[in-house]
Amino acid sequence: MTITPLVVIIAFLIAAVIATVAAIFLVRSYSMKHKPVEYPFDEFTKLDLREKSDRFVGRNVTSRVIESSRKR
Secondary structure (H helix, E strand, O other): OOOOHHHHHHHHHHHHHHHHHHHHHHHHHHOOOOOOOOOOHHHHOOOOOOOOOOOOOOOOOOOOOOOOOOOO
16 A cells, blocks of 8 residues: 555544544643632641740841842
8 A cells, every 4th residue: 555645644634633632631631620629727737826936946047138230
């Protein structure tokens, strides 16, 4: 059997249809559902904050002004 231009075009169209269907299936199956998750935090978590302070153990906090590279 010889490969004619018609056979190539038909094979390309079949491959394009299969690729399009596969892409649509993957996008739809892995897309987010845009539905917020309702999780009962009060039932499953325990948090008791008794102090309102920050403790930095062995670390220094510094700040620095970054000069602009534009000439004034």
